[in-house]
Amino acid sequence: MCEMSNNDEPSLQAKITLLTVELERMKQAHEQEIAELKRTSDLMLCEMRKSMENEKTRIANEIRKQCELERLRCVEEAKRKQWCASCGREAQFYCCWNTSYCDYPCQQQHWSRHAASCAQTRANNEASTAAGGMNSLQPVITAANSINPLAMHADGVSAQLYESLVELYAICLWRAKCER
């Protein structure tokens, strides 16, 4: 029994060494695997963070763009409307380029200040003075009043400039739509 164990000792020792080496190798492989997993998950996290950041920026830009469009829409709506040259309320009657009134009393009140610059008076000087000075008012119908053909005749430069601005604005709107 004792002899046998003495004989087996070297091979047992060799086995232990072999197993130790194997264990060491497995430990290293395991560490490598863990390092690899950590690297992969770090990469994934980084990727996720980046895409979330991108999404956040995209949404912020989208909201900013929508706000800007809304602002432009409001400005356009306000521009479409005409305002009483006398009291500042929304105008119902059109006198001439850039001048409208909410009602006749406002026109009467404003006439002393407006008469000199009234384009209608300049256009029909004779008829107007014959009618006692003040011009006939026309109802404000649509936004088309802003580019009124009458106004174009009376004040060609301003009307042309205005038309160019409207055109430019339309181009801007179209571009904003395309970039969306």
Ligand SMILES: [Zn+2]
């Ligand atoms: Zn008024």
Ligand SMILES: [Zn+2]
């Ligand atoms: Zn006028």
